[in-house]
Amino acid sequence: MALQERQTGTDRRLLPLIGLVVVVAGLAAAVSVAHLPSYGAVNATLTWTALISLVAVGFTAKVRVRIRASNHYIAWTETAIIIGLVVAPTSVVVLATGFGVAIATTLARLPPIKRVFGIAKNMLVATAAGLVLQLFTWPPTDSDIAATIAPLAAAYLAAVLLDELVTLPVIAMATGTSLRRLFLDNWDVRLTAALTRPIVIVGTILIVKIDTWLLLVVPPLVLSLHLLNSNRVRSRTEQQAWQRLAQTTDALNVVELDDVLTTAVTRAAELFSADEVEIELREDGRVVRGSTETLTYDGPIGEPTEVHGATVPVRLEGHDKTVDVGMLRLRFRGPVRLSERERYTLHTFASALCTAVRNAQAYAELARVAQAHAHAAAHDALTGLANRRHLLEEGNEQLHHRHADGITALVLIDLNHFKEVNDTLGHAAGDQMLMQVAERLRAAARADDLVARLGGDEFAVLLRALPAPAVAAHRADTLLAALHEPFDIDGMRISVEASGGIAVAPATGGMVELLRRADVAMYQAKRSGNRIATYAPARDTADIGRLTLGGELPRAVADQEFTVNFQPIVDLGTGEVIAAEALARWRHPTHGMIDPLRFLEAVERSGLLPAFAEAILDQALVAAGTWRDAGFDVPVAVNVSPRSLLDARFPGSVLARLRAHDLPPDRLVLELTETLTLSQLDVVDQGLTRLRDAGIRLALDDFGTGYSSLSLLSRIPVHELKIDRSFVTAMESATEAAAIIRSTLDLGRSLNLAVVAEGVEREAQRRALWELGCTAGQGHLFARPLAAGTLLAALQRGAGGRPGSLAAPLHDAGAVVRLPKGKGRRQGGRGHHRPA
Numbered sequence: 001m002a003l004q005e006r007q008t009g010t011d012r013r014l015l016p017l018i019g020l021v022v023v024v025a026g027l028a029a030a031v032s033v034a035h036l037p038s039y040g041a042v043n044a045t046l047t048w049t050a051l052i053s054l055v056a057v058g059f060t061a062k063v064r065v066r067i068r069a070s071n072h073y074i075a076w077t078e079t080a081i082i083i084g085l086v087v088a089p090t091s092v093v094v095l096a097t098g099f100g101v102a103i104a105t106t107l108a109r110l111p112p113i114k115r116v117f118g119i120a121k122n123m124l125v126a127t128a129a130g131l132v133l134q135l136f137t138w139p140p141t142d143s144d145i146a147a148t149i150a151p152l153a154a155a156y157l158a159a160v161l162l163d164e165l166v167t168l169p170v171i172a173m174a175t176g177t178s179l180r181r182l183f184l185d186n187w188d189v190r191l192t193a194a195l196t197r198p199i200v201i202v203g204t205i206l207i208v209k210i211d212t213w214l215l216l217v218v219p220p221l222v223l224s225l226h227l228l229n230s231n232r233v234r235s236r237t238e239q240q241a242w243q244r245l246a247q248t249t250d251a252l253n254v255v256e257l258d259d260v261l262t263t264a265v266t267r268a269a270e271l272f273s274a275d276e277v278e279i280e281l282r283e284d285g286r287v288v289r290g291s292t293e294t295l296t297y298d299g300p301i302g303e304p305t306e307v308h309g310a311t312v313p314v315r316l317e318g319h320d321k322t323v324d325v326g327m328l329r330l331r332f333r334g335p336v337r338l339s340e341r342e343r344y345t346l347h348t349f350a351s352a353l354c355t356a357v358r359n360a361q362a363y364a365e366l367a368r369v370a371q372a373h374a375h376a377a378a379h380d381a382l383t384g385l386a387n388r389r390h391l392l393e394e395g396n397e398q399l400h401h402r403h404a405d406g407i408t409a410l411v412l413i414d415l416n417h418f419k420e421v422n423d424t425l426g427h428a429a430g431d432q433m434l435m436q437v438a439e440r441l442r443a444a445a446r447a448d449d450l451v452a453r454l455g456g457d458e459f460a461v462l463l464r465a466l467p468a469p470a471v472a473a474h475r476a477d478t479l480l481a482a483l484h485e486p487f488d489i490d491g492m493r494i495s496v497e498a499s500g501g502i503a504v505a506p507a508t509g510g511m512v513e514l515l516r517r518a519d520v521a522m523y524q525a526k527r528s529g530n531r532i533a534t535y536a537p538a539r540d541t542a543d544i545g546r547l548t549l550g551g552e553l554p555r556a557v558a559d560q561e562f563t564v565n566f567q568p569i570v571d572l573g574t575g576e577v578i579a580a581e582a583l584a585r586w587r588h589p590t591h592g593m594i595d596p597l598r599f600l601e602a603v604e605r606s607g608l609l610p611a612f613a614e615a616i617l618d619q620a621l622v623a624a625g626t627w628r629d630a631g632f633d634v635p636v637a638v639n640v641s642p643r644s645l646l647d648a649r650f651p652g653s654v655l656a657r658l659r660a661h662d663l664p665p666d667r668l669v670l671e672l673t674e675t676l677t678l679s680q681l682d683v684v685d686q687g688l689t690r691l692r693d694a695g696i697r698l699a700l701d702d703f704g705t706g707y708s709s710l711s712l713l714s715r716i717p718v719h720e721l722k723i724d725r726s727f728v729t730a731m732e733s734a735t736e737a738a739a740i741i742r743s744t745l746d747l748g749r750s751l752n753l754a755v756v757a758e759g760v761e762r763e764a765q766r767r768a769l770w771e772l773g774c775t776a777g778q779g780h781l782f783a784r785p786l787a788a789g790t791l792l793a794a795l796q797r798g799a800g801g802r803p804g805s806l807a808a809p810l811h812d813a814g815a816v817v818r819l820p821k822g823k824g825r826r827q828g829g830r831g832h833h834r835p836a
């Protein structure tokens, strides 16, 4: 009763079976032709027409049931055959069945192989049913209804069994479905069919008993009955299908992509009774496959599937077709054609899946971005270490919940001269170094420690659960020792010094105070020349930590809180002002005047140095212009940070400012301090040479301290040496200091350089210096650093009625012999004065 119809192609394994059926049916046909009875013309036409149309209608009217790849039809062919056998001899029925199926299959445009199989199989079924009928006395001699029913029932049973026997193996083979499963599938539909058909058969027989002509009524009757049933079946299947589709699309409403895919695969396999469902996500390059139970594959595109047969692909696109997520593929082990309803369902499903996938992807992206944000917000992008914010949060957390956790301490680590590495070797090299520093600190830190980069070349390590405060120093030592070995930057070995400041968690003030204390300790370390210092409250005089930590520097630059005082440089002999040194001050809105030594390093590290230096230079040049306009053409000396010299743009910016203020270059003196890192750097040499060549005068500040100042002197000829205040202070008590001053003066004489003594506080010092041959000096003896206007007023007033001088001359003017000028190395307005 189940007639199987395969849509396209034929499995080669089926050919022998089909062949056998055809051969046997051929034999039956031949025997039937030989036994054809003779009818009257009218009767013959009636019988043949009725039988053939009965079979044709019976074959055509069927309920479709798709089992995996194949559509299976529960038809009325057997019923038609049995009815035929009631009214006509077996031979006629066998041949009429052949014709009827031939007509029906032709009208249905089935492929030839299916036509042949259909014809042969049904002729066989007719033969078998006819033979079974012959076993009984047929037609029955008595009109007892039981005598009629029993043979017919047996014949019907034989027909159904034979049909199943021939058909089921063919379907099983074609769809790769187990026979058991096939037998159980749709058993309810098939049982209903099997029960209704005998009723139709009996009904027909009763009708025919009244009049054979009424046989012609049977096909329309069967058809309407069939339509009734199939409509019922269809609406039921339809309803179920929609319910399942609705449930499935509902189930897709989950946020996790993995869940969406798993649900989609298993549900689609169920919904379309596919052997395998595959979802390909184009963007992710990901494919998932599976069956009704589980996923069988989840990986990159390209892995071949194990399910061979028909594939029904659907694009996963939105309703508007603008988005293309990927593909959904249904795979069947055999060829398949979906019904219109199924195709529609498939597209609805695909579109729901597309939406679900996009939602899940959007959700995943959202989650990823949120996580990335959380990470970025807490971490330093370059080194991956915790950032300042994260350190503060973690630290505060630690400080507020310190039950039995031991002691918390912070080590602040600052790389000395890192900016020079950055400026000389490039930012890439600088970045590399920072990453290596981070790596070493991470390796040297304990599991409990939190290593952070606070910005620039500043790192911090939060030490947690220390057994005793003293351990902090030991740990800090280990951390700094890790930076001792030179770093390998692009094959170059570069050493960096680092300073460390340690602070143990304060009772109050939280992380901000801890950080400030560590910062103060670090400055103490730098100041004292030690590698590490531990915070000592006694030495915490500077609030500079608070100022710089508060991020006040940008505001200070923007609000022009940095101003300049000027300290005159005086001819020691005459007391005349020969120059003025610009000294920076921070006029802090709440802290008042702050001395440069308390903020300079912070400025240098802040990245605001260029802005700061420009502001100071500007004010210095403005002041020099004012004095000149007032008749005092004194050069102005400006201190230059070593870090400014590493900035290749620095010389250009200085020259531009000079032009802007319309001041001749020799009215500007740049005071340089030599440092270890400053030596032997091409960028410094080139910059200084350029400034010198432009006519700007250069002075070596703090001469005699620090590293070999002579090395810079040998490469960049400067115009002036400034003897450090410490030697002047000590010259009367320490012979060593006096010796250094003497040799500096000798050097100046032989190189034709001006020499200025700093920190001249007393008249005795002035005289002693003068006697050693030092002609210029500055210090509190003459004036403290003054505002530009105050200095101008002092110049105008003059000392002893001599405008332009701030002290009485050491001797009578006549006693001073002015030496001829040197080879252009001397500063204008300043000469070497020698005692007579």
Ligand code: C2E
Residues within 6 Å of the ligand: 567, 582, 583, 584, 595, 596, 597, 600, 616, 638, 639, 640, 641, 671, 701, 702, 725, 758, 759, 760, 761, 778, 779, 780, 781, 785
């Ligand atoms: P410096 O260049 O050696 O400046 C001389 C310092 O000695 C000044 O300190 C000055 O006020 C102080 N001083 C002058 N005469 C006497 C004296 O008779 N006795 C004593 N005890 N001190 C005296 P100040 O202004 O605090 O400047 C300190 C340092 O800050 C300067 O040392 C200089 O290296 C640096 N500096 C000042 N202004 C600037 C600037 O604008 N840029 C840069 N890069 N550095 C600056």
Ligand code: CA
Residues within 6 Å of the ligand: 581, 639, 671, 701
């Ligand atoms: Ca100076």
Ligand code: CA
Residues within 6 Å of the ligand: 701, 702, 722, 724, 725, 758
């Ligand atoms: Ca100095």
